[in-house]
Amino acid sequence: MTRKQWFLLLGLGVVAPFVLYPVFVMKMLCFALFACAFNLLLGYTGLLSFGHAAFFGGAAYVAGYAVKSWGVPPEIGILIGLGVGAILGAAVGALAIRRQGIYFAMVTLALAQIVYFVAVKAPFTGGEDGLQGIPRGRLFGIVDLNDTMNMYYFVLAIFLLAFWSIARIIDSPFGQVLKAIRENEARALSLGYDVDRFKLLAFVLSAALAGLAGATKALVFQFASLTDVHWTTSGEVVLMTLLGGVGTLFGPMVGAFTVVALHSELSALGSWVTVIIGATFIVCVLVFRRGIVGELQALAQRHFWGRREANEAELAQIEQGSKSKP
Amino acid sequence: MDPFIKSVLSQAMLGLNNGAFYALLSLGLAVIFGLLNIVNFAHGAFYMLGAFLALIGLTQFGGWIGMPELSIGFWWALLLSPLLVGLFGIVIERTMLKRLAGLDHLYGLLLTFGVALVLQGFFGNFYNMAGTPYPGIPPSLRGVVDLGFMYFPKYRLFALLFSLAVCFVTWYAIERTKLGALLRASTENPKLVEAFGVNVPLLVTLTYGFGCALAGLAGVMAAPIYSVSPLMGSEIIIVVFAVVVIGGMGSILGAIVTGLGLGLIEGVVKVLYPPAASLVVFVIMAIVLMVRPSGLFGRE
């Protein structure tokens, strides 16, 4: 990521709440972080998890409970969310990486359902009523987060920090190994990499960041609810990533912004929103597999750099995905 | 009779009733997965579609075409809705799924997820999310049967037995007939079967249609029991996924036995420890995956 891109992102982030309803922008940022975390797994490791809501929502509940009932400060609450995401991720991941492709997706889905039903029944989540009235508290004991603008810049800081970490992970040697696994697991294995360990680590990282997003969302809305752990939320994050562009750095963010905006702008249409989201899914899968950012990049490359072939080859590799695996 | 045994028996009976639906749905999923290698996320939506077609036929269709007295009853729905759902499935396969040939199978899962959302959202606009009762149980199936430990509605007994019969016939057709042999051969080696002059793409399309029709059939039978709601499919599909994974993806017998078995277990757990009832299926799944990753009836 270039310095220019960073400044652009920062600038947009600072200005946004003066143009748009701040809570709405915060929601966008939370889901953008969620989608970026998810992309780390799907886009860069080639693993489709259909259970990421468990980490997002699970962390939201625990962080919310810690802040509300134990009175921990918000920054600790957020870190607890990160930790809960990581722990849940380690548990689910350890089981799930035993299988590949579709099986992997199904296993994550089912394990996430366990988290969901625990959330329905466990006394501390409030079940159907949700965990209500989570106080935002004071950041480091000083900054009052009940002020919308303070809260906003806190969320923006979390987002930028996490996004920066993800960018670093992807560019690191570790990230390169993940990409190697995505492209050809057998080859990575034969090169002597402990593939399972890398996969598990990627899973845990992704889950932890998803947890961070969930905990932040719980603070913004002062609420953790069953919607956060429901499998439809897992589906939503897949859509965001797919729509924006799997395996691109900015794609999931663009996808999340688009989907959140769709929900908000079209909320008067009621159930038609679900139809539109579903249709978007279908179109993405059928003709638009690179997503918005991916298509734009391809377009730019085709016109300015003439690197079309290389890019096509990369796409083909992503699409083949687990097919090439044993 | 001891009240505890009485309640275990009666909950087991209800569990078996639910299990029959799990079996019917996972059977369709298994058939589709076996040949197409697609996890059909739209399966729940097709189940819902079947139920809605029955409801619409009974209460609304006549009015739409200007003949308010016309009402398509349960028996006709049992025949027509699966056919329509199957046809719809065929259209989806031909227009969409076909284009995913050669791509990662995960795209099939994502595509069918999109289809499920479209269907669910569509019906959500016109019908109450909490369900609309289906008032058309045929007179011959009304009333109760005294089982000794409980009164069991005749209709539910019918649904249970009929589902079992459909499951058995399907199993027989696939495992014991020539057509089934062809189907299984196409699963193993489509290129070879094609070389024998069999139109494999057509076989694939028809199989997908058949699997969807099974879901539609389950939907019609479920309508009088569970009410008809846009969410009925998405509520059951996840459990059915678990059933398929436990039974072994693509295993016909596994789907049937596991479906019934899990329904039964769910029912009994409701008596022993109610909060765990909805959880037990997924816990079993996790255990099975650890001990036998290919599923109880799956081949490695």
Next chain:
Amino acid sequence: MKKHLTKQLYAIVAGVLLSSAAQAQISGDVVKIGILNGMTGPYASISGKGSVVAAQMAVEDFGGKVLDKPIQIVSADHQNKPDVGATIARQWIERDGVDMIADMDTSSVGIAVQKLAAEKGVITMNTGSGTTALTNKECTPLGIHYAYDTYALAAGLAEPIIREGGKKWFFITADYVFGHSLEQDATKVVKARGGEVLGSVRHPFPSTDFSSYLLQAQNSGADVIALANAGQDTTNAIRQAAEFGIGRDGKQQIVGLLVFSADVKALGLAVAQGLKFVDSWYWDMNDETRAFAKRFMQRHGAAPTSDQAAVYSVVLQYLKAVEAAGTDEGKAVRAQLGKMKFNDMYHKNAWVREDGRVMHDMYLMQAKSPKESTGEWDLVKILEVIPAEKAFIPLSESECPLVKK
């Protein structure tokens, strides 16, 4: 922030202007009333779009303007989910300048919105939620609980049933705050009247298949199977009880703790006949209610439920209070409401207590038999009037911290 700033600026300018001339203070130059309810869920026929119709009728009957400023009704579907409801309410208050929120037909939503609105200085007038928590543990200075509550339902109904010999109770309870509250309040009443509670089972909200819960209730050996749920959950359970032959031996009876006339309609009198329940209003009580029902039916195509009638009353009384207070500022309007007596077709001489509970008579009703019914909407007869003081929890027993003792 921008909006916030400009709003503050306006407020300052307005303040300067108004300090000289005593004029009405209406935020945003419009009085906005939000009707928040579940338009596609299990309670849609009880509240839903009908509540919006009722609110609009109230605005028209009031004259369309208050203090020379226009009145606007906004509405949204909270999908019976508290997080969705709270998000909508937050947006209404922070972004759209909504001054009062009404209906909220799901208790979990009701609590969430009442809490949030009070923090932001906005009045909530809840007609749809049942839980007594709204005026006890969760009470707020700006929250008003207008129509019924779970205590009123339980107390009003348990007494006659126990009197007739229904001593042993078993609950089938919707697993969220409303169901819990209803079960809890009913349990207290049952025990206080010498009855016994054998057990309870909780079902997810909403549910369509009640068979396993009904069988558990049946096998418990209870005289009374009490449904601590509402709307379609109740009608589904009653219908399925009939399917499984529960109660056919005459030893057990099914009781719906919260039944609305719309539920009786949905069940049909053949199934519902004889069902007793407590409610705050019925359309066929007097000429005034009948006149309202007639107008309402012309617009909505169904007879008004007590909740929809209460929404009409809420909007009317709120506007009267705004007019009398000369402002739509939350605290001032709440204070004004506290001084008023509410008189309209929904209730007479009703008043609101400091814990937010509105005091009015409740009625013990019974579904008619098909023979007794003379028309499509002739569904219910009134057996007893329960006076306000007996219907609701006395203020002395309130757990609301705002009540001075």
